[in-house]
Amino acid sequence: MxxxxxxxxxxxxxxxxxxxxxxxxxxxxxxxxxxxxxxxxxxxxxxxxxxxxxxxxxxxxxxxxxxxxxxxxxxxxxxxxxxxxxxxxxxxxxxxxxxxxxxxxxGTEQKKERAINIPTNERVLRGPHEAFIENLDTNINMIRKNIASPDLVVTYFIIGSVSRTRIAVIHMKGIANPDVNNVIEQRLQNIDIDIAEAPGFIQEYIQETKFSLFPQLLTTERVDRARAYLMEGKVVILAEGAPEVTILPVSFWSFFQSPDDYQISWWIGSVFRLLRILCFFIGLGLPGLYVSLVSFQTYVLPLTVALTIQGALKYITLQPVIEVIVMLFALEVLREATVRLANPIGQAISVVGGIVIGTAVVQSNLVSNTAVIVASITGLASFIIPSYEMSSSVRLINLIITLFSALFGLVGLVFSFFCLTIYLCRMNTMGLPYFYPSLVDSDVLDTIIRAPIWRLKRRPKEAAPVNKQRFRNSRR
Structure with missing residues (x-):
């Protein structure tokens, strides 16, 4: 008009x-x-x-x-x-x-924004102490300062017929795969919604599988992490009002990587990464392993261990599967209470609640000491995973595995892991396999371990970069 x-x-x-x-x-x-x-x-x-x-x-x-x-x-x-x-x-x-x-x-907009601070959800041991904030222009400015290259391409989108939320898609020209970038931009353009709450709404609209047990996109508030993934050929999505950015495409192994791995010695970083992957399997299978061994295959354990566990369960009211589920549920309640309450109160509740609940259920003969230990180790193993989304998936999926183990013993445990492996192998993210790259040849150098920097001459294959060469021989 x-x-x-x-x-x-x-x-x-x-x-x-x-x-x-x-x-x-x-x-x-x-x-x-x-x-x-x-x-x-x-x-x-x-x-x-x-x-x-x-x-x-x-x-x-x-x-x-x-x-x-x-x-x-x-x-x-x-x-x-x-x-x-x-x-x-x-x-x-x-x-x-x-x-x-x-x-x-x-342009007379009143701009009120908080100062750039250290990351709160992702602890920084070594490296830059800068975190994204809610202002989109400031976030793009931080990325451009870290990558001073004319090949850094920023594309804007407006999503939300009412909210009119500004979205920025960033990639490195000549490194990122243009086909992947086109797929991401096409999915963003197809979003038809009145208000876009980023990054959650955006993630659910553009991810490959609508109903997925595992995260398909990586979220971070660290500027150095976003810079590193951009240089690997990935795409970063920023939204106005969101202090976090979304990175894609990512593989299963990306959720166990941390920027701190590259700031310390390569063998120490490799040990920590192997520890995270090991804790992933512990978080998934330890409750099911305990239930199957105690309920079905007690003869697998050494005699002294089996007698100790049977003696601890002699006066316990609940069945092993019930006591494990109860303790895992109590652990989730304590975790959620710690997150939602104010920081000083949350810390007090987590400590006092853990001591009171653990002592009370054991002394009342509702839950055995072994079940408390199993639940505690399971919780700690899930918390060590750097990605909050992957950690949450582990804590929920282990309940399903525990139920299968309670029904079929070790056969149910093995069958659960077998089905989970098939499910992960069939998953895709932006048309690329979720388990990509494979664990053969040079792909293993930056997946389950972190090889020396001078050995990582080629970029990871998980984003299908156009320019695969990262650098030439730097140790002549």
Missing amino acids: KPSPSVQVTFDQLKDAVSHSTDFVMKSMDFAHCKYGLFYLETMVDSEVFQDHIVRPISLRPDLAVKEVVTIRVMKESDDIQEAIAAIVKGQTVLQKEGETTLYLL
């Missing part, structure tokens, strides 16, 4: 569009030979920028063209009322000169 040449008529049109909101105002500036109208939401504009760069310059030189007078960085001409409305609700000021239909959209 075209604006009217009359400033007052344009104001009435805009006021109707914003539902006669009280904070929408018009500032009229009348001069001898001309008249200006400024339309804006007074709760959204920066008053200093508004006065110093718009009102004062026009007052000093009202006869000159708007482009020559207004000293503001962001300025755009428009002859569409709908575009002006979208600019106003974002905090911009719309300027119109009486008798003209051209609207000037001026």
Whole structure:
């Protein structure tokens, strides 16, 4: 819809569009030979920028063209009322000169953001202590400072018919696979929703499998981690209002990697990575192994161990599978309470709750000491995984494996892992296998172990990069 040449008529049109909101105002500036109208939401504009760069310059030189007078960085001409409305609700000021239909959209948004701080969800042992914040432009600025290359490509999208959330897709030209990038951009363009809560909504709309037991996208708040994955040929998605970024495509092994692995000695980093993978299997199978051995195959254990466990279970009221599930449930309740409450209170509840519940259930002969130990080790093993999504998946899937073990013993345990392996092998992310790269040849150098940096000459295959060579021989 075209604006009217009359400033007052344009104001009435805009006021109707914003539902006669009280904070929408018009500032009229009348001069001898001309008249200006400024339309804006007074709760959204920066008053200093508004006065110093718009009102004062026009007052000093009202006869000159708007482009020559207004000293503001962001300025755009428009002859569409709908575009002006979208600019106003974002905090911009719309300027119109009486008798003209051209609207000037001026960037006067009030920008309030928190300072760049250290990552809170991903602890930094060594390396940069910078974390993303809720401002999209600041996040892109941090990435560009870390990758000062003209090949860093940023593409913007608007998602949400009501929220109009800005989304940025970043990739490295010449490294990232253009086919993968096109698939990601196409899925973003197909999103039709009124409000986009990032990154959760975005992830569920673009991931390969709608109903997946394991995470298919990696989320991080660390700038150095996003930079490292960009240089490997992956794509990073940022959203306005989200202090985390989404990285894709990723493989199963990406969820066990940490930026700290590359800041320490290669063999220490390899030991820590192997420890995380081992804890993944412990978190999945330890409760089921305990239930199957105690309920069915006790003869597999050494005699002294079997007698000790049987003696501990002699006066226990609950069945082994029930006591394990009860302890895992109590562990999840304590974890959720610790996360949701304030930090000092949460720490106190986690310590006191663990001691009280553990002591009470053992002394009341509801749960054996062995079940408490199994549940504790299972919880610790899941917490060591760097990815919160993968850790949560482990804690939920181990309940299914425990039930199969309670029904069929060790056969059920082995069958559960067999089905889980088949499921993982069949999964894809952005058309690439979830278990890619394989554990043969040079692919194993940065999957289950972390080889020396000078051995990692080629980029990982999981993102199918166009430029596979990372560097030449650096230790001549």
